[in-house]
Amino acid sequence: MTKQIHLAAQLPGIHNVTVWSDPRSRSQIAIGSFVHLARTAERGKFDFFFLAEGLRLREHKGSLYELDVAGRPDNLTMLSALSAATTRLGVAATVNATFNEPYEVARRLATLDHLSGGRTGWNVVTSFDAFTGENFRRGGFLAEADRYTRAAEFLATARELWDSWAEGDVLADAATGRFVRPGAGEFAHHGEHFDISGRFTTPRAPQGHPVIIQAGESDPGREFAASDAEVVFSKYNRLDEARAFYRDVKGRLARYGRSPADLRIMPTATVVVADTDEEATAYADEITRAQVSPQTAIAHLEAVWGRDLSAYDPDGPLPDIDPEPESLVLKGHSVFRTGRAETARRWRALAEERGLSIRELMIEVHGGQTFVGSPHTVADAIDHFVQSDGADGFVFATHLTPGGLDDFVDRVVPLLQEKGVHRPDYTGTTLRHHLGLAPRPRAERTSGNAREAS
Amino acid sequence: MTDSPLHLAVALDGAGWHPAAWRSEDARPGALFTPAYWADLVAEAERGLLDLVTFEDALGPQSAAPHRPDDRTDQVRGSLDAVLLASHLALRTTHIGLVPTVNVTHTEPFHVAVGIATLDHVSEGRAGLRPQIAARAADAAHFGRRTTPQLTDDDIRDPELIAARLRPLFAEATDVVEVARRLWDSWEDDAEIRDTATGRFLDRDKLHHIDFEGPYFSVRGPSITPRPPQGQPVVASLAHASTPYEFAARGCDVVFVTPRDRTGAKAILAQVDEAVDQVGRDVRDRPLRRFADLVVFLDDEPGAAARRKERLDALDGAEYTSDAAVFTGTPGELADLLLDWRTAGLDGFRLRPGALPHDLTALTRRLVPELQRRDAFRRTYGAGTLRARLGLPAPRNRYAQHG
Numbered sequence: 001m002t003k004q005i006h007l008a009a010q011l012p013g014i015h016n017v018t019v020w021s022d023p024r025s026r027s028q029i030a031i032g033s034f035v036h037l038a039r040t041a042e043r044g045k046f047d048f049f050f051l052a053e054g055l056r057l058r059e060h061k062g063s064l065y066e067l068d069v070a071g072r073p074d075n076l077t078m079l080s081a082l083s084a085a086t087t088r089l090g091v092a093a094t095v096n097a098t099f100n101e102p103y104e105v106a107r108r109l110a111t112l113d114h115l116s117g118g119r120t121g122w123n124v125v126t127s128f129d130a131f132t133g134e135n136f137r138r139g140g141f142l143a144e145a146d147r148y149t150r151a152a153e154f155l156a157t158a159r160e161l162w163d164s165w166a167e168g169d170v171l172a173d174a175a176t177g178r179f180v181r182p183g184a185g186e187f188a189h190h191g192e193h194f195d196i197s198g199r200f201t202t203p204r205a206p207q208g209h210p211v212i213i214q215a216g217e218s219d220p221g222r223e224f225a226a227s228d229a230e231v232v233f234s235k236y237n238r239l240d241e242a243r244a245f246y247r248d249v250k251g252r253l254a255r256y257g258r259s260p261a262d263l264r265i266m267p268t269a270t271v272v273v274a275d276t277d278e279e280a281t282a283y284a285d286e287i288t289r290a291q292v293s294p295q296t297a298i299a300h301l302e303a304v305w306g307r308d309l310s311a312y313d314p315d316g317p318l319p320d321i322d323p324e325p326e327s328l329v330l331k332g333h334s335v336f337r338t339g340r341a342e343t344a345r346r347w348r349a350l351a352e353e354r355g356l357s358i359r360e361l362m363i364e365v366h367g368g369q370t371f372v373g374s375p376h377t378v379a380d381a382i383d384h385f386v387q388s389d390g391a392d393g394f395v396f397a398t399h400l401t402p403g404g405l406d407d408f409v410d411r412v413v414p415l416l417q418e419k420g421v422h423r424p425d426y427t428g429t430t431l432r433h434h435l436g437l438a439p440r441p442r443a444e445r446t447s448g449n450a451r452e453a454s
Numbered sequence: 455m456t457d458s459p460l461h462l463a464v465a466l467d468g469a470g471w472h473p474a475a476w477r478s479e480d481a482r483p484g485a486l487f488t489p490a491y492w493a494d495l496v497a498e499a500e501r502g503l504l505d506l507v508t509f510e511d512a513l514g515p516q517s518a519a520p521h522r523p524d525d526r527t528d529q530v531r532g533s534l535d536a537v538l539l540a541s542h543l544a545l546r547t548t549h550i551g552l553v554p555t556v557n558v559t560h561t562e563p564f565h566v567a568v569g570i571a572t573l574d575h576v577s578e579g580r581a582g583l584r585p586q587i588a589a590r591a592a593d594a595a596h597f598g599r600r601t602t603p604q605l606t607d608d609d610i611r612d613p614e615l616i617a618a619r620l621r622p623l624f625a626e627a628t629d630v631v632e633v634a635r636r637l638w639d640s641w642e643d644d645a646e647i648r649d650t651a652t653g654r655f656l657d658r659d660k661l662h663h664i665d666f667e668g669p670y671f672s673v674r675g676p677s678i679t680p681r682p683p684q685g686q687p688v689v690a691s692l693a694h695a696s697t698p699y700e701f702a703a704r705g706c707d708v709v710f711v712t713p714r715d716r717t718g719a720k721a722i723l724a725q726v727d728e729a730v731d732q733v734g735r736d737v738r739d740r741p742l743r744r745f746a747d748l749v750v751f752l753d754d755e756p757g758a759a760a761r762r763k764e765r766l767d768a769l770d771g772a773e774y775t776s777d778a779a780v781f782t783g784t785p786g787e788l789a790d791l792l793l794d795w796r797t798a799g800l801d802g803f804r805l806r807p808g809a810l811p812h813d814l815t816a817l818t819r820r821l822v823p824e825l826q827r828r829d830a831f832r833r834t835y836g837a838g839t840l841r842a843r844l845g846l847p848a849p850r851n852r853y854a855q856h857g
Contacts, residue, residue, distance in 0.1 A: 021650045028646075029680050031545070031576045055564070057661070057676055064658040064676075071646065071680040073572040074565070080538040081576035084489070084545040103513065103596045104561060111535040115489045115542045134674035135564045170532060172476065172483035177769065179476060179483065180531045185515060196598040199515045199523060203487055203532045295653035 005386050005421050006264055006393025006435060007413075008092070009041040009405055010050040013072040014058060016366075017270070019290040019399045020069050028069050028401055031081065036402035038082045041089055044409035045423050047434040048090025048121055049082065050395055051075045055099060056132040058332040060299060061308060065330070067296050069401075076108050083116035090431030092121030092213060092231075097154035099127065099136040102194055105154075106161040109210050110202040118206030118430035121231065123213035126151045131331045146193075148220040153193045155212065155228055160189050163442045165204040209440045211431050217245070226252035230263060230437050233395060237267040237370045242390035264435055269370035269394040271382075273407045277373045284372040287399050292366050297359040300366075303330035304340050304347070314359040318351050370394075378408075379415035386421070460792070460830050461802025461844060462822075463553075463745060464499050464814060466492070467510040468530040471749050472763065473518065474770035475809035476530050482811075486530065492539060493546045495814060502818025503832055505843055506551025508584055508690070508804065511536035513557045514593040521605035523592050529770070537569045544577035551840035553582030553690055558630040559623055560588055560597045564673055567634035574682030579839030582688035582708075585631055587623040589616065613777075617697035624701045626670040631689055631705035633673050636664035638686050639851045640676035662853040684839045686849040692747065694777060696725065703729035707846055708743040710804050712778040719746055719798035743801040743844055747778035751808040752785055752816035759783055763808060778806065785820035793830060801844075 011034060012018050019025060027033050038049045053075055058065040075093035083091050091112065095105055105122075113120040126147045127133070130140020142150060169184035188197035214221070214229035217236075225232045232249060236242040250260040272287060274280035292300075294314035302309045306324035323344045351361045371378045385391055398404025416422035432439060469476035469483055476483035485491040499507050515531045517524040536554030544552060552573065556566050566583070574581035588594065591604040602623060609615045617624070645660035664675035690708035693699050702709035709726060713719035723744055730737055751759040759782040767773045774780065781788060792803055807813035825831035836843070 020648055020655050029575055031578065035545070054678060056674075057678060064656065064661050066654040066656045066658050069655055070678075071641070072678055073575060074568045074679065077537055077541045077569050077572040078576060080541040081544050084493075084542050099562065100565070101560070101597050101599070107513075108535050108538060111538045114487050114534055115538060117489075134672075136562050136673075137671045165532075170484070170487070172486070174477040174481070174483060177477065177528045179529055180527050182525065182527050184531065194598060196596055198592055198596045200596075201513070201515050201533050202535075293653045 002421060003386050003392065004423070004436070005382065005416060006266060007041075007044065007046040007422065008048045008050050008090075008266060008393070008395040009037060009046055010052065010268070010395050010397045011037050011401060012069070012397045013052050014054055014068055014070055016068050016291045016296050017397050017399055018069040018401055019287060021290060022400055024400055024403055026402055029071050029073065033402040034078060034082055035085045037398075037405060038086050038089060040402075040405045040409050042086045044405070044413040045426055046089060047393070048092045048119070048431055049079075049086075050092045050121075050123070051078060051094070052123075053094035053096055053125070054332065055096060055127075056135055056332045058330060059131075060330050061302065065299070067293070067299055076112055080112055080115055083112065083119060088119070088426040088429060088434075090119045090121055090211070090434055091116055092123060092211065092431070094123040094125055097124055097126045097151050098142050099132070099138065102154055102157040102161060102189075103196065103200070106158040106200070107202050109158070110162060110205045113205030113207050113210055114202070118432070120205070120207065120210035121213050121431055122210045123215060123233065124151055124155055124229075125215065126154075129332070148224050150193045152224060152228065153191050157189045157191070157194050157196070159209060159443070160187055161200045162204065162209050164200040165202070166442060167204050167208075170203050204442070207430050207432050207439075208442060211435060211437065222249050222252060225249055225263070226258070227256045231435065232263060232265045234265060234267045236390075237269045237394075239385055239388065239390045242267055242385070243388065246389050246391065262437070264392040264437075266393045266395050267391050269396055270399065271371040271378055271396055271408050271412070272369045273373070273375055273378055273411055275374060277377050280373045280377070284369040288363055288366065288368050291399065292359060292363045294359055297362040299330075300362050301358055304343050305329075306340065312358065315357045318348055318358060318361065375411040375415055378412050379419065382412070383416065383419055383421050458801070458845070459832055460796065460825065461505045461743065461745065462502075462831065463506045463508060463551075463802065463804040464504050464817060465508045465510065465747070465804050465806040466495055466810070467806070468516070468533070468810075470809035470813060471776065471806045472751075472766045472770070472774050472808045473529040474766040477769050478766065478809045478812060480812055481809065483530070487532065487534060489542055492543060495811060496543045496547055496550060498811060498814055498818050500547050500550040502822045503835055504550060504818070505802065506553050506582060506688075506840060508553045508582075509536035509539055509555060511555040511557070512586070512590075512593070513560055513588060513596055514590055517590075521590055521610050523590070537573060540581070541573050541576050544573065544580065549580075549835040551580045551582055551688065551843070552577055553584050553688065555584045555586050557588055557593075558585040558627045559602060560593065563630045563633040563671060564637070566630060567637040568677060568679050570634065570687050571638055571677060571679040571682040574684055574687045575679070579683035579841075581682065581684065582690055582840060583634065584690050584692070585627055586692075587620060587627050589620060589623075613694035614696065617695040621697055624697050628701055628704050629666070629668045629670055633664065633666050634689075635686060635705070636666060636852070637673070637675055637677040638682055639853050640664050641679075641681040642851055642854050643681055643685075646680065660854075681851070684841045685851065686841070688840050688844060688846065693726075696729065699726050699729040700733060702726070703733045703735055703742065706742065707841075708745060708844065710745050710747045712747050713795070713798075714779045716795045716798050719795050719800060723799045741846060743846070744799065745802045745804045746795060746800050747804045747806060749776045749778050749780045749806045749808055750788060750813055750817070751780070751782040752788060752813050752820065754784055754820065756784055766809065776806075780808075785816060785824050788821055789824045789828065789830075792825070793828070
């Protein structure tokens with residue numbers, strides 16, 4: 001059966017994806033940039049617009065990291081504004097379950113679902129990161145082993161809060177004088193991480209529960225995705241790896257009484273379109289070289305080597321000194337956290353085998369662009385990737401803010417529509433509908449028993 | 455026009471401030487949780503050229519008792535997050551200031567600052583923040599990480615007693631506002647350099663750790679959000695007693711006060727001035743705008759507003775009273791009152807419509823033209839941010855080097 005392709009767009013917040021030096025690159029924070037990208041995605045009948053989160057500016061060798069785009073809005077506040085600039089596009093955000101409390105997160109997401117008319121998605125993440133914790137009351141209290149138990153209980157608690165109001169609890173009957181049903185919003189959750197009770201403020205939202213998104217490649221991450229998520233983001237955008245991940249995660253669903261259709265797997269991807277394949281390839285190289293400037297190449301190497309390498313020539317060979325395994329040069333960045341010694345060994349072997357300079361190596365391992373070619377080439381490649389079960393769709397992070405999606409939407413999307421693998425228009429109003437997910441029925445009010453945190 | 459322009463704000467809350475307002479004929483109680491309802495109200499306020507709207511909020515449902523939850527089902531219960539609501543309305547409006555209430559007792563100071571900075575970015579300089587402490591102990595159980603003082607029935611008869619019991623929460627709130635302001639300053643205006651020669655997007659010398667350490671929390675910074683368009687969004691607080699006057703004097707740009715008459719207004723403003731002196735604030739440098747809050751029921755026909763309020767009182771089973779004075783009358787009478795009270799030294803008023811949309815529409819379509827006829831209110835929105843409209847000077851960045 002031909003699968004429908006799910007499409008999402010992301011305004012890249014940090015990392016070296018954004019080529020800010022391009023003269024067409026506009027503000028990373030101005031509302032106009034966000035509106036442009038969101039409206040482009042809506043014109044392309046995308047499922048949703050996504051914003052990642054970072055609650056502390058990155059630091060490199062003890063100073064703020066200067067090379068990449070930085071500065072981002074509060075996700076949900078921005079998406080709430082964008083929900084007024086769009087009518088059908090889903091709006092999804094990463095919201096951290098470590099530096100927030102279930103009551104406020106559940107309330108903000110329920111609010112966004114009301115304001116957007118049922119278009120909200122939530123990428124549930126946790127942080128163990130004491131560096132980010134320095135901006136918050138709780139600090140960096142969370143042991144890494146507790147990450148998924150807290151995330152699972154956080155989500156379970158949020159679900160109890162969303163279920164604390166039934167549909168129809170708002171009577172608003174002026175004749176009888178009944179505004180609410182008695183007991184609306186009552187909840188009690190007594191668990192390992194959260195012990196809370198009282199009344200939830202926000203009536204049941206259009207989707208009941210926002211679409212739950214999860215990202216993470218680890219084994220506990222995959223289990224969490226299989227048990228609780230409706231969309232999974234992955235980094236696997238090469239077909240062989242992606243198919244292995246897809247098979248594995250979809251295979252875990254049955255254990256939780258779910259079917260493969262209950263979960264969409266959407267890798268992050270980039271796309272470069274030009275008139276011909278040759279032009280696109282040349283443009284893609286240009287983009288990648290701009291993304292990995294000489295300074296960026298050294299900085300990435302320093303992040304893995306754990307030491308100052310500013311004396312090295314980016315066009316020269318790799319340093320002959322070994323990495324400093326204990327020192328963390330780059331803070332506030334999820335990459336390079338673990339396995340740095342192993343990464344260094346792999347890079348050294350690759351550089352020696354291919355005779356690559358530092359910058360060439362960084363360009364090589366940076367991965368380049370996912371889909372490159374003429375509109376037909378790109379449409380075929382995306383379709384093939386999805387039909388051969390590498391993914392259910394993609395989240396596109398564009399190298400240009402905010403115009404980076406224009407070509408894709410104007411030139412590739414019509415071809416996907418012609419193939420019958422992408423909707424010619426929205427057929428529903430909610431994100432859950434766009435993704436082809438079943439409505440989530442409301443659980444009966446719990447009376448003080450926490451759901452077992454898995 | 456008299457010396458300085460009169461400022462008018464409107465406070466939006468549910469179906470209006472009267473607890474039975476949702477049962478009024480033109481109320482839309484079934485739409486309270488839809489964006490269209492709020493968009494219509496704010497569009498109406500903008501039609502009336504009002505300075506700003508505030509949105510009420512709390513981290514627990516509404517209650518007839520100020521200090522604890524109730525079980526009433528005959529009044530509006532349920533609310534949306536005010537920051538997100540204000541942000542949603544930002545793209546549906548162009549001029550009016552948007553000032554959400556934010557609980558600062560249970561919300562992370564970092565999130566408060568970043569949320570309001572974002573609102574300022576999306577509204578292009580129209581954001582405010584109304585910090586509010588959590589006066590209900592029950593709200594703390596929604597978070598489960600601390601307790602807060604339980605006010606008694608005796609406490610709540612006297613604002614001074616309330617404030618005394620909640621004094622530590624005001625001290626903490628003062629720190630939250632201080633942290634928010636430092637975070638707003640933590641990016642200098644020109645921190646983003648996009649210098650292709652050196653490959654640097656940022657100039658790290660123009661970004662600053664705020665390193666706030668206080669008894670309640672510490673925050674390292676800098677903000678994740680670049681400096682908002684206003685530099686410092688407008689901070690406004692509601693105050694009824696000495697401790698909250700002091701809170702306003704330390705950290706706010708606008709204070710909403712609740713006099714019962716002109717003489718009362720004078721007395722309160724004297725107390726506010728005293729608080730300003732006490733904290734050593736130089737108001738020539740950092741002005742504090744003073745607005746009086748009033749609940750208003752407005753009808754053209756004399757006596758009609760009072761009769762309407764009585765009908766609502768009967769539906770609710772109690773006479774509606776408020777922390778603020780309750781006005782019933784005609785738009786002309788209200789204009790008289792505002793211009794009279796103003797001579798006590800007020801900069802403006804925050805009017806709380808008794809019933810929505812009725813009393814808001816009466817404000818925008820009857821009161822405002824009446825004030826304009828008397829040359830006491832603007833006829834167009836000028837360009838500029840909310841700060842500028844309120845006559846608040848452009849803020850200096852505390853971290854920037856001044857040559």
